[in-house]
Amino acid sequence: MSSLAHTAYPEEKLQEVAKLTLCRESQVSTLLSIFGERQHLSFPSIFIYGHTGTGKTYILQTVLSTLELPCAFINCVECFTPRLLFEQILNHLHHHHPAPENEFSSKERCDTFNDFVRLYNRGMSELSLQETFYIVLDKAELLREMDANLLPGFLRLQELTESNVTVIFLTEIVWETFRPNTGCFEPLTLYFPDYSKVELQKILSSEFPVKYSAEFYASYINILLGVFYTVCRDIKELRHLAALNFPKFCEPVIKGEAKESDSHKLWKNIEPHLKRAMQTVYLREISSSQWERIQQEDREASHLKGLSAHAHVELPYYSKFLLIAAYLASFNPARTDKRFFLKHHGKIKKTDFLKKHEKTSNHLLGPKPFPLDRLLAILYSIVDSRVAPTANIFSQISSLVTLQLLTLVGHDDQLEGPKYKCTVSLDFIRAVARTVNFDIVRYLYDFL
Amino acid sequence: MSKRKSKDLCLPVGECISRVHAILRQRLFQHHGKPFGVDSQHKHLVELLKRTVVHGESNSALIIGPRGSGKSMLLKGALEEILAMKQVKENALQVRLNGLLQTTDKIALKEITRQLHLENVVGDRVFGSFAENLAFLLEALKTGDRKSSCPVLFLLDEFDLFAHHKNQTLLYNLFDIAQSAQTPVAVIGLTCRLDVMELLEKRVKSRFSHRQIHLLNSFSFIQYLEIFQEKLFLPASFPDSQFAEKWNESIKSLVESKMVEDILQKQYSASKDVRSLHMLLLLAVCRVSVSHPHITAADFLEVFRLRNQDSKANIMHGLSVLELCLIIAMKHLQDIYDGEPFNFQMVHNEFQKFIQRKAHSVYNFEKPVVMKAFEHLHQLELIKPMEGLSMRTQKEYRLMKLLLDNTQVIEALQKYPNCPTDVKQWAMSSLS
Ligand SMILES: Nc1ncnc2c1ncn2[C@@H]1O[C@H](COP(=O)(O)OP(=O)(O)OP(=O)(O)O)[C@@H](O)[C@H]1O
Ligand SMILES: Nc1ncnc2c1ncn2[C@@H]1O[C@H](COP(=O)(O)OP(=O)(O)OP(=O)(O)O)[C@@H](O)[C@H]1O
Ligand SMILES: [Mg+2]
Ligand SMILES: [Mg+2]
Numbered sequence: 001m002s003s004l005a006h007t008a009y010p011e012e013k014l015q016e017v018a019k020l021t022l023c024r025e026s027q028v029s030t031l032l033s034i035f036g037e038r039q040h041l042s043f044p045s046i047f048i049y050g051h052t053g054t055g056k057t058y059i060l061q062t063v064l065s066t067l068e069l070p071c072a073f074i075n076c077v078e079c080f081t082p083r084l085l086f087e088q089i090l091n092h093l094h095h096h097h098p099a100p101e102n103e104f105s106s107k108e109r110c111d112t113f114n115d116f117v118r119l120y121n122r123g124m125s126e127l128s129l130q131e132t133f134y135i136v137l138d139k140a141e142l143l144r145e146m147d148a149n150l151l152p153g154f155l156r157l158q159e160l161t162e163s164n165v166t167v168i169f170l171t172e173i174v175w176e177t178f179r180p181n182t183g184c185f186e187p188l189t190l191y192f193p194d195y196s197k198v199e200l201q202k203i204l205s206s207e208f209p210v211k212y213s214a215e216f217y218a219s220y221i222n223i224l225l226g227v228f229y230t231v232c233r234d235i236k237e238l239r240h241l242a243a244l245n246f247p248k249f250c251e252p253v254i255k256g257e258a259k260e261s262d263s264h265k266l267w268k269n270i271e272p273h274l275k276r277a278m279q280t281v282y283l284r285e286i287s288s289s290q291w292e293r294i295q296q297e298d299r300e301a302s303h304l305k306g307l308s309a310h311a312h313v314e315l316p317y318y319s320k321f322l323l324i325a326a327y328l329a330s331f332n333p334a335r336t337d338k339r340f341f342l343k344h345h346g347k348i349k350k351t352d353f354l355k356k357h358e359k360t361s362n363h364l365l366g367p368k369p370f371p372l373d374r375l376l377a378i379l380y381s382i383v384d385s386r387v388a389p390t391a392n393i394f395s396q397i398s399s400l401v402t403l404q405l406l407t408l409v410g411h412d413d414q415l416e417g418p419k420y421k422c423t424v425s426l427d428f429i430r431a432v433a434r435t436v437n438f439d440i441v442r443y444l445y446d447f448l
Numbered sequence: 449m450s451k452r453k454s455k456d457l458c459l460p461v462g463e464c465i466s467r468v469h470a471i472l473r474q475r476l477f478q479h480h481g482k483p484f485g486v487d488s489q490h491k492h493l494v495e496l497l498k499r500t501v502v503h504g505e506s507n508s509a510l511i512i513g514p515r516g517s518g519k520s521m522l523l524k525g526a527l528e529e530i531l532a533m534k535q536v537k538e539n540a541l542q543v544r545l546n547g548l549l550q551t552t553d554k555i556a557l558k559e560i561t562r563q564l565h566l567e568n569v570v571g572d573r574v575f576g577s578f579a580e581n582l583a584f585l586l587e588a589l590k591t592g593d594r595k596s597s598c599p600v601l602f603l604l605d606e607f608d609l610f611a612h613h614k615n616q617t618l619l620y621n622l623f624d625i626a627q628s629a630q631t632p633v634a635v636i637g638l639t640c641r642l643d644v645m646e647l648l649e650k651r652v653k654s655r656f657s658h659r660q661i662h663l664l665n666s667f668s669f670i671q672y673l674e675i676f677q678e679k680l681f682l683p684a685s686f687p688d689s690q691f692a693e694k695w696n697e698s699i700k701s702l703v704e705s706k707m708v709e710d711i712l713q714k715q716y717s718a719s720k721d722v723r724s725l726h727m728l729l730l731l732a733v734c735r736v737s738v739s740h741p742h743i744t745a746a747d748f749l750e751v752f753r754l755r756n757q758d759s760k761a762n763i764m765h766g767l768s769v770l771e772l773c774l775i776i777a778m779k780h781l782q783d784i785y786d787g788e789p790f791n792f793q794m795v796h797n798e799f800q801k802f803i804q805r806k807a808h809s810v811y812n813f814e815k816p817v818v819m820k821a822f823e824h825l826h827q828l829e830l831i832k833p834m835e836g837l838s839m840r841t842q843k844e845y846r847l848m849k850l851l852l853d854n855t856q857v858i859e860a861l862q863k864y865p866n867c868p869t870d871v872k873q874w875a876m877s878s879l880s
Contacts, residue, residue: 033734037466041473043730049759051766051828114549114559149609153548158477159520160546173829174759182608183515183640188727191757194766196865230769231817278817364794366845423842 008037017066023199038131042166043188044158047175050192053235056170071134076142086116093123132164140169156185216260220249227274319396320436325379326422327429330367332445340443341381361446369409369419459688462738472733476726479521489661493526500634501540501599506626508635513663516723519638539598547609553618578617586631599632607637611647623655665720672716698742707745711752764860771821776875778850783878789834789847792822
């Protein structure tokens, strides 16, 4: 017996919907009860929100297509201008497909919302469609960036066209951020909750590869979720990870070292591997194909470091000092310069510099802009006699700016000249400083 | 009674339910019927329109009221009454405009032409000005077999949006002809902006009649209950009178139920407008099926709960533990710095302090992983960058604001599946 008893739709179709949409019984039955019978009036607008991968697109598509409800399913990423949006909806209404035969043209040209409503109405009366027509706008948050009349217009399209139309918005963002200042027609909001671990297990396990048993695959998914669930609940991401690492999981079985039922052995084999995968693949630091290749080569994966670990550029010796000086200028208060860089400054304690309101370190607040002469002063004192600074400083600075290691801060004040900020991380600058034997931490106020 | 009996049908339940849906959906989604408690406004409007369509006087008025207060319904009702009058039927013309549709005056003029069926008359003619064009249209209405010019009703929904058009040309010209032209016109604007007069330019304002009709949702709770009942009652014309009787009985007992009254009281104090009541009723009606042929108090409870979910708390439910930890860290920061904005670096630092107190390191994520979580919160618009900061600031240092209040965070924490106790305690140390 299907849980979706609904007189308006044939039982076998409902069963098909139920089979395709796991763990979403309550959302599907709410939707069906809201839709009502085919020719009944339905809600003017429905706003469905929920995290990515909660099945918003999938469920709507499955329900509408299985029950063969007339609809236009629009992705606002593809239809990024009003004209594309309008014409696409009209194409769907008329079952018109842009194709080589018609030179990929739309059914009708439509530039404004006013034209859209008129053409829509004309289409409706030509087709004499009695049933509710559904317009689904996926990634609806993008509508907010289009013309201001679009979102409120679609929300009350039923009133504007005086026809039986329902507009469904799908998005990850909450409704409150959509509402215009002067209010609008309030849609019915529905929430698609995130899947629990058990539900994810059920959905992901349902797609087991034909060569293996359902139990075997389910045990694999169980281990996978154990590792990734705390950081990632996105079903698409998890499914991707599952597909990527499954060959490794099967390896002992294929080599004959373990049976499908040796769950502990299989677990021991795969778990460290998955943990490594979390750091690299999850952040997309290396591509999936790279990861697969590395797996096959079976290299010791501890060599594997993401971009974030070995991010450094080769710089000329002198530029390194320039960058270090810039970092110091960005993160030390100017008044402490003499403490660090004057040769005979005597002993000064940190508390001597401390001002009352200074609660947070500069490494929390971020780099401060500094003028050129301060940079040069610091530079000369740290370079010492090691290098005679003869090279062209300005061209070096501008190449650091090009590399985005320094930023030029907009200077409105014509009198003061340009200011810069150093935009590299502490780890980065330490790595650079190490290559020139400069102990940068000793010169940083925050670490005194 | 006996008279009715003869035409009485006994329909199968499925058929009855289907009809109930059809009738109530129609009633609750559309603006038909007589509005409740706005008799004087209705009379005022009818009188005004009558003067134009019957006596040939020009006129202008604004209908002002909050969203869902029945402006469109009032206008529709008044027009129906006017058009039903014998002497009006054939010669009054309507031009319906909507600020959402006609976003420029050029589009509006085209639409006016179209609605007056004058596209062929205008042809390729070029006009010097907007005023000239409009005058031509009105003049064109006069010709033909009609001797006197027929009255034109200009109905402008979302009126305030027209005030944003360049120079307010359309409004200026409409009000101008309402003052001076021979053709009798009525210009009726509908708006939810109480400050609409301040949007009008001086020369526009001076041509407006300053007639305003206000709708204020000023129902008492008793009236609200009456509306509730009336909106759900089946009409006497319902084919299966036995079913209708039972249905109406069940509605009556609903109104008397304490639970339903409580819910309606809550809804009433949140907003008195009829449209939000409609939404509540509709959702309850949607739950009616063959196996559940009457609305129950429990339905209302469920529906009310559905309508009053906190969407941000919902979204927080789906965050990862790491993301939740970041939100808690932000809360702590806001406490320490009196709601000053924060950046990623500060949040990360606060989070590290929490981790370092723990012996085990389940939450030990590398910084890029934490950054990804932070960016996800931004993408979900739970945190927002401060405006006016250049995009050049490194993402770690960009100042952000948290868009959640304490109750939302607490609610989310309580509902959060398997929330680790130490995280909860950490959160409570600042929230409570
Ligand atoms: N209940 C389910 N049953 C079966 N498969 C599901 C279910 N939910 C999600 N999926 C699968 O997960 C994939 C992702 O879901 P979907 O694209 O609908 O998410 P979404 O909520 O639209 O996300 P986004 O907000 O990113 O668009 C789908 O392609 C589908 O295959
Ligand atoms: N006084 C009333 N009596 C009965 N029903 C009402 C009343 N006021 C509003 N309604 C109902 O509430 C719904 C909203 O009314 P309507 O569309 O006329 O509001 P509106 O003021 O035009 O709103 P908006 O500013 O959003 O256009 C309609 O379905 C209408 O039937
Ligand atoms: Mg989607
Ligand atoms: Mg209205």
